[in-house]
Structures are given as C-alpha cells and as structure tokens.
Amino acid sequence: MPVIELQPVTNFKKPVSSMFSFEVIAKSTESRARAGVIQTSHGAVETPIFMPVGTLGTVKSVSPEELIEIGAQIILGNTYHLYLRPGCDIISRFEGLHRFMHWNKPILTDSGGFQVFSLAKLTKISDDGVTFQSHIDGSKHLLSPEKVMDIQACLGTDIMMCLDQCIRYPATREQCRAALKMTTHWARRCRQSWRKSPNGHNALFGIVQGGMFADLRRQSAEELTDIDFSGYAIGGLSVGEPIEVMLEMADFTLPKLPAVKPRYIMGVGTPENLIELVALGADMFDCVLPTRNARNGQMFTESGTINISNSRYKDDTDPPDAECRCYTCRNYSRAYLRHLYLARELLAYRLNTIHNIYFFINFIKRMRKAILADEFENFRKEFYRRLEK
Numbered sequence: 593m594p595v596i597e598l599q600p601v602t603n604f605k606k607p608v609s610s611m612f613s614f615e616v617i618a619k620s621t622e623s624r625a626r627a628g629v630i631q632t633s634h635g636a637v638e639t640p641i642f643m644p645v646g647t648l649g650t651v652k653s654v655s656p657e658e659l660i661e662i663g664a665q666i667i668l669g670n671t672y673h674l675y676l677r678p679g680c681d682i683i684s685r686f687e688g689l690h691r692f693m694h695w696n697k698p699i700l701t702d703s704g705g706f707q708v709f710s711l712a713k714l715t716k717i718s719d720d721g722v723t724f725q726s727h728i729d730g731s732k733h734l735l736s737p738e739k740v741m742d743i744q745a746c747l748g749t750d751i752m753m754c755l756d757q758c759i760r761y762p763a764t765r766e767q768c769r770a771a772l773k774m775t776t777h778w779a780r781r782c783r784q785s786w787r788k789s790p791n792g793h794n795a796l797f798g799i800v801q802g803g804m805f806a807d808l809r810r811q812s813a814e815e816l817t818d819i820d821f822s823g824y825a826i827g828g829l830s831v832g833e834p835i836e837v838m839l840e841m842a843d844f845t846l847p848k849l850p851a852v853k854p855r856y857i858m859g860v861g862t863p864e865n866l867i868e869l870v871a872l873g874a875d876m877f878d879c880v881l882p883t884r885n886a887r888n889g890q891m892f893t894e895s896g897t898i899n900i901s902n903s904r905y906k907d908d909t910d911p912p913d914a915e916c917r918c919y920t921c922r923n924y925s926r927a928y929l930r931h932l933y934l935a936r937e938l939l940a941y942r943l944n945t946i947h948n949i950y951f952f953i954n955f956i957k958r959m960r961k962a963i964l965a966d967e968f969e970n971f972r973k974e975f976y977r978r979l980e981k
C-alpha cells in the first residue's frame with residue numbers, strides 16, 4: 593500500500609474559515625437517484641456517499657492513511673462517546689477532533705441522542721434536555737440542545753447534528769408524537785445556539801423522527817424545514833421494523849425534504865438497503881455494518897456475504913472477492929484470512945475491515961458513476977441479477 597502523508601500532528605492547521613454548500617449535479621431520469629457535491633472547509637464530499645463510523649475518534653483497526661487509500665471522503669464521530677471519553681478539555685487542546693485523531697478530511701458528528709437512548713441509563717427527559725448516567729462510570733450528565741452544540745463546536749466537526757429524541761420499535765402513536773414534539777423543540781434551540789457559536793458557518797442538520805407513522809414523519813419534515821437547516825437526516829429507521837416498512841417510510845419522507853439540501857439516512861444499512869435508498873433520493877449513509885461485521889469474520893461481496901471462518905475456505909487460494917481491488921483482496925487469500933481469524937490475530941480485524949469499507953465505498957461510488965451516466969436502473973438490475981446467482 594503506498595504511503596499517503598497526512599500533515600504531522602504538530603503542524604496541523606485548522607482551516608481559516610468554515611463553510612458548507614451542496615449542489616446536485618445529476619439526476620436519474622428513471623428513479624429519484626441523484627449525484628451531488630458537498631463542499632466543506634476540510635474538502636469536498638461526492639454524494640451519494642457512505643461514511644465509515646469512527647465512534648471513539650478511530651475507525652476501528654484502520655489508520656487515517658488506510659482510510660484515504662480505501663477512498664473514504666468523510667467519517668463519522670460519536671459525540672456521546674467523545675464527550676465522556678476523553679472529553680472536550682483534552683480534544684480542545686488540539687483545536688478539535690481532526691488534529692487529535694490525525695484526519696484532515698470532513699467529519700460529521702451525531703448529537704449523542706441515539707447513544708443516550710440506547711447505551712446510557714436514562715434518568716429524565718424534559719424540555720431542557722436529557723439527563724443520563726454514563727455507561728462507563730455511572731456519572732450523571734445533562735445533554736441539553738445548547739450543550740450538544742457546544743460539544744460539537746469543540747470537536748470542530750464539519751457537519752453537526754441536532755439533539756433528537758429516539759424511540760424504540762415498536763412504539764405507540766402517542767409515544768412517537770411526544771418524541772417528535774420534543775425533537776422539534778430541541779431542534780429550534782440547537783439552531784439558535786449554532787448560529788451564535790464559532791462553528792456557526794459549518795453545517796447543522798435536523799433529524800426527522802415520527803416512528804413508523806407517515807403523517808408524523810410528514811409533520812416532522814415540515815417543522816424542521818420551517819426552522820431551516822443545512823441538510824436533513826431521517827432518524828429512527830432500521831430499528832427492528834421490517835425492511836418494507838423502512839423503505840416505505842423513506843419513500844414517503846425523502847420527497848418532503850428540500851431537494852436543494854443533502855438528505856441523510858442515519859444508521860442504515862445493507863448493500864440492498866443502500867441501493868434502494870439511493871433510488872429513492874437519499875445522499876448520505878453511515879452504518880457500523882462493514883466495520884462490526886469485519887471483526888466478526890463476515891465479508892461483503894457482490895454475490896453476497898461470506899463468513900471467513902467457514903471450513904470450506906481452509907485451503908482456498910482465492911482472495912475474498914476476485915473482482916475487488918482493495919489491499920486485502922490484492923494480497924491475501926481466503927485460507928490465510930481464515931487462519932488469522934481463527935487464531936484471533938489482530939491483523940485479521942484490519943484486513944477484513946479494509947475490504948469491507950472498500951466494498952461499501954466502492955459500491956456507492958459505482959452507483960454515483962451510473963447516476964452520472966444515467967444508467968442507474970441498469971446498475972440496480974445488474975446488482976440483483978448477480979446477487980441471485
């Protein structure tokens with residue numbers, strides 16, 4: 593793998609000015625798929641885009657140089673985790689997450705809401721925010737809309753997310769309506785606080801909630817559009833509902849969001865989910881699937897997933913995916929990767945992760961190319977044809 597030089601941590605310069613813009617450059621004539629470009633002060637992002645998840649300021653097991661080699665243009669950091677550990681005091685000494693983790697391309701951070709509602713012990717939800725106990729040491733914290741903006745400003749991220757109230761699936765209509773009301777209230781306060789903050793020229797995205805109720809999704813999209821954000825995310829999908837329901841909600845909600853702004857589906861999904869959501873007009877995705885599954889020995893290929901621990905690969909001299917051009921597939925066999933994985937060698941996690949992230953990024957890059965050539969529907973048909981083989 594060629595060595596790619598990032599700026600040494602000691603010379604790392606913060607961009608002088610912050611900025612954000614989005615432009616749609618091509619639309620499919622047969623579906624709602626579209627290609628665009630996001631500009632940030634840390635560089636451009638070509639959409640549709642897949643963002644690898646770097647929960648704790650690292651995409652587990654791979655270095656920033658490897659991510660660049662793989663083709664990553666933007667990564668995601670988790671506000672909840674970074675706030676609790678190592679904390680803003682430390683990260684602010686590096687003027688933000690970019691220099692702290694040695695990554696000088698764009699970063700999107702979530703608001704922490706999802707982790708507070710899934711990982712922490714909740715104590716109270718009110719207009720002021722959400723009070724919770726840390727999953728690490730049990731300490732008590734209040735995450736208010738203003739505080740979420742302050743933490744993300746300290747992280748110096750290019751795209752910030754509003755605090756939203758996440759709900760479990762299934763949830764009643766009343767639970768969804770209450771969470772939606774709170775999400776809009778917090779979004780308004782996030783917007784006010786963001787404008788006044790030193791990070792106020794970077795982007796802030798609102799998050800549509802509303803559970804699996806179409807009219808609540810519409811209400812949420814309308815209320816957030818009125819507040820006016822740099823982009824819009826759809827949260828609360830892929831939380832256990834059937835795939836058809838997830839796609840139905842996305843199909844209904846995406847056109848309700850302004851076409852001139854980027855649209856981001858949070859925490860989704862499989863290659864099949866991504867191709868369908870791109871067809872419905874989504875621009876941005878993040879998911880732990882390629883990284884988490886890599887560490888469990890599952891590798892993605894065009895003809896489906898393979899489990900590298902399977903005994904059928906014990907003397908297999910082929911790469912995981914014969915058509916893949918990633919570092920792992922260019923240099924290693926299934927037999928070697930199986931051996932590393934069964935021996936719990938650390939290199940197994942790195943090589944599997946390199947392949948899986950490359951697969952997701954390259955898959956979406958090829959979708960983009962097909963949209964630019966107005967051949968997206970052919971690409972989609974070909975994808976399913978190969979999967980069924």
Ligand SMILES: [Zn+2]
Nearest residue numbers: 916918921947
């Ligand atoms: Zn590969």
